[in-house]
Amino acid sequence: MSSLTIKNLNKIYNPGKNEVHAVKDFNLEIEDGEFVALLGPSGCGKTSTLRMIVGLESITSGSILFDDVEINDFSPEQRNVAMAFESYALYPNFTIFENLAFPLEVKKNSSSEISKKVGEIAEMLQITNILELKPNQLSGGQQQRVSLGRALIRDPAVFILDEVMSHLDAHLKFQMLFELKKIHQTLKKTMIYVTHDQMEALALSDRVAVMANAVLQQFGDRNDLYHRPKNLFVADFIGEPATNFMKAQYSQNSTMKISGDLQFSLTNEISSELERKQMSEAVLGIRPQNLSLDPIEGEDYIQGELVINEFLGERSILEIKSGETSYKVLTDPQKNIKKGDSLKIYYKKENVMIFHPETEDLI
Amino acid sequence: MNMQQTPNSDYPEWFKNRKSGNDLIVSPLIPWAMVGLPVLVLIAIVIYPTIWMGYHAFQNTNMMSLFYNNYEYVGWSNFYNVITSERMHESIYRLIQYLIFGACLEVLLGTILALILYEMIKNEFLKIMLLILMVMPMMLPPSIVGVLWKFLLQAYNGAINHLLINIGILDSMERIEWLGAQYALQSITIADVWQWTALPLLIVYSGRVSLPPAIYEAAKVDGAPAWMVLKRITLPMLKEIIAIAFIIRFMDAYKFVDKIYVMTSGGPGQSTELPVFIAFQKGIREVEVGEAAAYAWLIFVFAAVLTTLFLKYLKNVLKAQAFA
Numbered sequence: 001m002s003s004l005t006i007k008n009l010n011k012i013y014n015p016g017k018n019e020v021h022a023v024k025d026f027n028l029e030i031e032d033g034e035f036v037a038l039l040g041p042s043g044c045g046k047t048s049t050l051r052m053i054v055g056l057e058s059i060t061s062g063s064i065l066f067d068d069v070e071i072n073d074f075s076p077e078q079r080n081v082a083m084a085f086e087s088y089a090l091y092p093n094f095t096i097f098e099n100l101a102f103p104l105e106v107k108k109n110s111s112s113e114i115s116k117k118v119g120e121i122a123e124m125l126q127i128t129n130i131l132e133l134k135p136n137q138l139s140g141g142q143q144q145r146v147s148l149g150r151a152l153i154r155d156p157a158v159f160i161l162d163e164v165m166s167h168l169d170a171h172l173k174f175q176m177l178f179e180l181k182k183i184h185q186t187l188k189k190t191m192i193y194v195t196h197d198q199m200e201a202l203a204l205s206d207r208v209a210v211m212a213n214a215v216l217q218q219f220g221d222r223n224d225l226y227h228r229p230k231n232l233f234v235a236d237f238i239g240e241p242a243t244n245f246m247k248a249q250y251s252q253n254s255t256m257k258i259s260g261d262l263q264f265s266l267t268n269e270i271s272s273e274l275e276r277k278q279m280s281e282a283v284l285g286i287r288p289q290n291l292s293l294d295p296i297e298g299e300d301y302i303q304g305e306l307v308i309n310e311f312l313g314e315r316s317i318l319e320i321k322s323g324e325t326s327y328k329v330l331t332d333p334q335k336n337i338k339k340g341d342s343l344k345i346y347y348k349k350e351n352v353m354i355f356h357p358e359t360e361d362l363i
Numbered sequence: 364m365n366m367q368q369t370p371n372s373d374y375p376e377w378f379k380n381r382k383s384g385n386d387l388i389v390s391p392l393i394p395w396a397m398v399g400l401p402v403l404v405l406i407a408i409v410i411y412p413t414i415w416m417g418y419h420a421f422q423n424t425n426m427m428s429l430f431y432n433n434y435e436y437v438g439w440s441n442f443y444n445v446i447t448s449e450r451m452h453e454s455i456y457r458l459i460q461y462l463i464f465g466a467c468l469e470v471l472l473g474t475i476l477a478l479i480l481y482e483m484i485k486n487e488f489l490k491i492m493l494l495i496l497m498v499m500p501m502m503l504p505p506s507i508v509g510v511l512w513k514f515l516l517q518a519y520n521g522a523i524n525h526l527l528i529n530i531g532i533l534d535s536m537e538r539i540e541w542l543g544a545q546y547a548l549q550s551i552t553i554a555d556v557w558q559w560t561a562l563p564l565l566i567v568y569s570g571r572v573s574l575p576p577a578i579y580e581a582a583k584v585d586g587a588p589a590w591m592v593l594k595r596i597t598l599p600m601l602k603e604i605i606a607i608a609f610i611i612r613f614m615d616a617y618k619f620v621d622k623i624y625v626m627t628s629g630g631p632g633q634s635t636e637l638p639v640f641i642a643f644q645k646g647i648r649e650v651e652v653g654e655a656a657a658y659a660w661l662i663f664v665f666a667a668v669l670t671t672l673f674l675k676y677l678k679n680v681l682k683a684q685a686f687a
Contacts, residue, residue: 056580077586089577093599102595103585150581 002067002157004030004053004190009062011048022048024214026062030192030207035184037193037201040211041237047162049211050194054160055079066157082156086163088147090135096146097131103154121149124183140167145176152183159191165200177203198238210234232283232360235353241288241317243353244327248284250274256284256354260323265300267349273363274354282363283355288317288330290351293343301346306339320345420656429652441657451658454636457548458616461637465552465559466612472556473563474605478597480564481571482589494568501561509625512554516541544634547627551635554622559615563608570604571597603680610673617666638662 009026012019023045030036038046051057053064055076063070071079082103090099100118109117122128125145135143148164161180165173181204184191195201201208202222209219210233218230229235235243248256248264254271257263264284266274274282295301304322311333318329320343329345337343354363378387419434420441428434445451476497484490500508515522518538527533541550574597582592620640623629629636629644636644639662646655 054584056583076584081584083581083584085577085581087575087577089575089581091578091581091596093596102582102587106585106587106591150585154585 002190003032004028004158004192005065005068006049006053007063007065009049009052009064010060011045011052011057012060015060021214023052026216028209028216028219030190033188033190034207035191035193035205037195037205037208038211039195039198039201039208039237041196044211045214046194046196046211050160050162050192053158053192054081054083080157081160082151082154082158083160084147084151084162084164086166088135088143090143090146090150092135095132095134096127096138099135099146100131100149100153103150107154117153121153124152125149125179141169141172141176144168148176148180152187157190159189161191161193163195164193165195165197173200180204198240202238210237212237226287228362229353230362232285232355235285235355235362239287239289241328241330243285243287244291246284246325246327247357248282248354250280250282256282256352258284258322258325262302262304262322262325264302264347264352265349266352266354270352270354270363277363279356279363281357283357283360285353285355286327286347286351288328290347291327291329291331292346293329293331293334295344295346299346300349301344303342303344306337306341306343309334309337309339311335318343416656416659419652420660422653424652424656426650429650434653437653441653442661444654445657445661450633450636450641451638453633454638454641457635458637460548461552461555461619462613462616464549465555466609466616468552469556469560469612470563470605470609472560473565473608474567474601476560477564477568477571478593481568497564498561500558501565503558505558505621506625508554508558509622512550512557512622513542513626516550518543542627542631544631547631547635551622551626554626555619559612563605563612566608566611567601567604570601574600607677607680610676614666614669614673617662617669 006026006028009023010021011023012021014020026045026049028036038049040046048057052059055071055074059072063072065071066079090096091102094102097118100121101114104114104117118131119128122131125148127142127145127149130138130142135146138146144164144167148161151159151161165176168176177200184204193201193204202225207219207221208225210217210225212233218225218234220228225234225238229238232245236245246258248258250271251257251263254266254268255263256266264286302322304320304327306318307321307326308317308319310317310319314333316331316334318331318334318337320327320329355361356363379385380387421436421438422428422434423437423441424434480490480493480497484493503511516524518524518540521541523541524533524538527539528535528537533539540546578596579592582596587595617637618639619637620643623635623637623640624643627635629640638658642655642658642662645651645658649655
């Protein structure tokens with residue numbers, strides 16, 4: 001068990017020619033026993049960060065500390081980390097039992113101890129019936145679980161899980177998320193989970209670090225990310241369906257004008273902030289979940305015309321057009337409205353997010 | 364546009380006259396002419412001689428009887444003579460020697476060099492340069508390699524003996540008769556190893572390159588020491604590749620004639636003859652056609668069995684890997 005601190009971490013591939021700055025001034029503090037997800041789109045530098053933590057990649061500058069001990073120059077073995085790989089990386093010539101036993105064998109555990117521990121892990125991951133098979137005889141989901149098991153069987157300081165759910169089908173993924181959460185609650189170990197899937201990240205972790213373009217955008221729990229996104233990227237990346245963004249002009253008496261008659265009211269704090277900064281233009285964002293056809297949700301409303309009613313069973317996504325601007329609304333299933341209907345859409349002032357048009361930061 | 368084009372329009376674009384756009388008019392004889400010539404060549408140089416050989420394996424044909432056309436049927440006696448001849452037995456014993464000290468050594472050395480090259484040399488440029496350097500002997504024609512080593516191994520004025528004298532292993536008057544009866548087979552083997560070690564090296568090297576790097580990262584994270592990774596992971600995973608390299612060298616061994624011909628011509632005496640060389644010697648030099656044909660048949664059966672076994676093994680390997 002240990003806490004993990006990352007200070008001003010940088011990674012530059014091919015310094016000099018064709019330089020790629022994969023990780024820029026990355027700072028993160030993970031508490032002991034915390035489950036943290038590293039979330040970001042492909043190529044944002046999350047895997048590079050993780051490989052530096054594990055020790056598979058050299059650190060260009062900055063430092064990584066486990067329990068206040070700098071481990072920059074330690075080998076992966078000395079760091080005592082366990083990692084589950086995206087590509088499983090099972091030893092193809094070993095049986096599943098041998099695969100699970102290998103980390104213990106390296107540590108020179110006795111064979112009775114090994115079979116006991118392998119049995120426990122296999123029980124937990126429900127793979128007891130395949131221990132005698134070779135990896136190439138297993139399905140993707142089984143291989144994934146074995147790879148997870150090989151990481152869990154050790155007693156490391158930190159667990160690193162690299163996109164371990166990406167090859168599972170939706171049903172199995174859901175089940176494994178649940179299992180993983182349970183495993184974390186039993187072991188109470190520091191875990192870092194890398195993913196590009198926000199659903200996994202939000203479901204599993206205590207806190208989520210959102211990365212984009214080699215830079216850490218925001219580090220916080222799901223409430224922070226959802227309701228107080230630091231910038232436009234986080235607001236856009238977190239949440240499904242994606243946040244509605246509109247170009248807006250600030251006009252007097254606390255409203256943002258979008259186009260035509262379409263306008264949103266603002267809270268007093270935001271409007272005074274806008275006035276203080278003397279900003280006339282901004283980007284307005286509002287989540288589809290925070291728009292509603294039901295007046296209980298909020299006293300303010302906008303008006304628009306229904307374009308598409310996408311019925312998804314337990315909910316509906318409506319596409320609404322007001323003048324030239326279209327946006328999405330997530331509601332309870334709606335069967336009685338049809339294309340062309342004029343609707344009143346209610347919202348709360350507090351849920352309107354305003355972003356700076358250039359820096360894209362939240363105001 | 365052109366009315367003639369429509370009925371045969373299912374011909375591809377290149378099948379049309381470039382100037383007029385009409386379909387090419389092909390005489391029905393042309394396909395026959397195109398296939399016929401290679402078939403004739405094949406019949407002349409492969410099929411007819413093989414049948415002829417099959418026939419003469421059961422005749423007492425030699426130079427005189429061939430000339431006067433008075434050979435006669437002798438049953439299996441040619442085969443009997445071959446199988447019971449001392450010359451054949453000794454050559455098989457030499458073949459086994461060559462397999463152990465030639466083919467095995469090549470595969471062993473090739474594997475070691477390939478793994479050292481891949482694991483130890485970190486500089487990419489140096490790695491490729493060394494690889495090219497080590498593969499170079501393989502690019503030379505075997506007969507040239509034979510001539511080269513014949514010169515190097517001359518007892519007097521040969522570079523190898525000079526080297527041994529200069530570094531003090533040999534007395535200044537002492538000479539090793541490399542191509543004498545005692546060492547001739549070993550000398551040929553050395554030349555062969557020098558040339559062909561590169562083949563297993565290339566095969567094993569490419570096999571090692573294709574192993575997934577994530578497995579090695581996993582082993583690193585698990586904290587496995589290098590020798591354990593080599594013993595438990597790398598070598599078991601390269602097992603099939605190494606076997607294939609060995610089988611290829613093994614299959615080359617039974618048709619190994621070139622260097623023997625150039626370096627010793629089977630001599631001194633008959634001390635460096637391998638089975639194929641005897642067949643060549645019998646048939647072409649001594650014109651003992653009947654016996655040479657029997658030799659050729661036996662070698663053919665041996666090769667066919669070996670190749671079948673090899674293909675069977677290869678199929679199993681491919682089947683096992685098709686899961687992955």
